Amino acid sequence: MSETRFSSQPINLKTKGLGHLNADAQCGDVASQNWNILREDVSLPVAVLREERINHNLAWMRDFIGRYGLKLAPHGKTTMSPALFQRQLDYGAWGITLASASQVNAAFQCGVRRVIMANQLVGKANMAIISKLQREDSGFSFTCIVDSADNVAALGAFFSVQQQTLRILLEYGVAGGRTGIRNEQQEAQILAEIARWPDALALVGVEIYEGVMKDEAAIRTFLRHALSRTQALAERGLFAEPEVILTGAGSAWYDVVAQEFTLATPYLDSAQRYTLNVVLRPGCYLTHDVGAYKQANERILANNPVAREMNGSLLPALQVWAYVQSLPESGLAIVGLGKRDVAFDAGFPQAALHYRPGADFPPGVADSEWRIFNMMDQHAFMAIPANADIRVGDMLAFDVSHPCLTFDKWCQLLLVDEQFQVTDLVATWF
Template identity: 50%
Template sequence: MREPMTEPMSEPAKRKAISNKGTPETGRSLLNGVSLPAAAIFEAPLSHNLAWMQRFAEAHGAHLAPHGKTTMTPALFRRQLEAGAWGITLATAPQCRAAFASGVPRLLLANQLVGEANMAIVAGLIEAGAEFYCVVDGEANARALGRFFAARGLTLNVLIELGVPGGRTGCRSPERVFELARLVDAEPALQLAGMEGYEGVVTDASQGADPVPAIRDYAARLVECAQRLDRDGLIGVGEPLVTASGSAWYDLIAEAFDAAELRERFTPVLRPGCYVVHDHGLYRQAQRGVLARRPDLHEGLKPALEVFAQVQSLPEPGLAIVALGKRDIGFDQLPEPLRRYREQGPREGGRADETLSVAGWRLTRLMDQHAFIELPAGSDDVAVGDIVAFGASHPCLTFDKWRQVLLVDDALSVREMMETRF
């Protein structure tokens, strides 16, 4: 008797079945049962960072709209909103669509909305109930937005961006801000909802000089522009926004918003993104600056994101090759070896509370999927299969290399698998 015929599996289903076989179950240890390399977020510092930045914003009378491009991880968006975030900031229309589909109702696009395909995405989000804001900095873009959204029968909330000469986008002077505001006021489908800025462009234009005075001046001009737009009757909403702040200078922006007592009329919104997992490079250094300026803040943010990889080869004395590369971790600064573990096996192996030394280890070169580690003399205990935890600079450029990141506890047990939406 013939066996009953079964429906042939489609190619996408085959690929999904194969990929699911390698998916770690919750409760598994990073030292056993998880295919490495893997990106891991530690639960305790993550919780600390969420609460720390929310308290900081509230203490300055501001709201928090974390920049979601950093992680594009809906599970983290949900945690940020649950911690009290006002909304989520995004960089592109598809990112906004992904965030809204993941349950984020209030979206701030901190960029100009250009191109009818992107406008159509946003129109669909507004029609589906999203509260949406985007940035304008020029006449041509404002008129294009006005035509498109008028044809759709929709009203678009826009924020005028204040830039700096030699910087990125944004109106180069307050005079251009007011000219653009009058144009927006004349477009029936556009509603001026406030002012937007990004102080990072000031540091780019400072050419090595101390950027702090220039950032303070920029923040003051941003506030002054918003207040004048309000006095001139050009604001089209009842609760207008004033928003700025990346992950390096948020303290200076918050202080400027607080000193101007903007919350009496405006909704001040801070937009740091990298704080959620912090880092071991660029933002660790920036945080030192924040704490030096504000010693009253005491304990700052804690790095929560690490990438775990294994020693793959010991081809010659003083050299270890680790299975970690540019496809796995950010590399605008070379990753930093943090700790080492012995691979856990059925007979012998390491534990999360038993770390081996990486003192003197120096990552000298990073290829697509190989890291060259220069070992100090006497490193006789290094073995193929050893697991090394690496810290990275600029978490945006690590998250975008992963389809999922693993939430782990201090014992390196996987608590949750968090999918990304890049």
């Protein structure tokens, strides 16, 4: 990882999850503070990233994608942390995926120069952000998706005035899903509108998002449809560049996308004008989780031959530590973390580790019967057995479900080693 780009970034001292720092502290100062979570050097609650597991997950996904001969543009909205983007790029990512013009700007300001915006670029202010970035660096590679003639017309008019070319991907979708073209009439209208702006718009590929679907057979049918439409567009000579992007894959079905899209022939068209560049976009692999993505990982390990041949699998790397705050009645512990600290939309956090400050032994595995069943803004209600060995002041580490909605609750997260010594800090730019 390139340290110089982020080490001089100021630390926000007005937020949570930090130890004592001088007023002018920078990110690069954190490692020298000798903080340790177990020594209570840091205010809890605190969100931490297990660095050894992060590196394992980075290497695992790099190797998985590499075995299929594909490229990776992980979705940056998961972490919105340019320092983590850099780690992903250092582990071979082709680019970074983002969801909005403001996210693209944040990544650009921190050095990211190849972006897929897996969303429509709508509105003049958002278009102006992208135009400015393209003007600032002619080497900036940006693509966004389109699924309507109205949006294409607005983009064409705007970038024509700017005397710039915007690279776009045609998005296909499914009935009842999210965005994307549903039928041939919509496709024809969009293609006709793109043709009106030959200098302002360049069609460079096709995009899909399969994560709105739950049935594997239906997903495979949809992926084959997207591939067939890509080939049909290539036969008509409609792509503006010889290397055509075909991109999909959230964090739940990337294995199926990899399998289906590697079935494409080296050339998309009979005239051999176009080759295919398949780019997958999972984002949550970096930290993994103990909810939906754990279930997806179990399916992948059971069904995917490439994953089975690899050593190990993805590991949960994001944890939130908090104190037991109150034991007001038998069978109930109140923990000092809440909806302001950790995701709860896809399942409550799960107690993973238990530590009593001052103990001369490492944290133990939390009792499987300790279960959070309700959360408020700053409190979690945890059911415990009546005879549980738990005290006010004990420290608990919680694994999370849906890491995206934990990251966005923290301005900064601490990286820790396996002894919970703080090794670094990463900032988020939500």
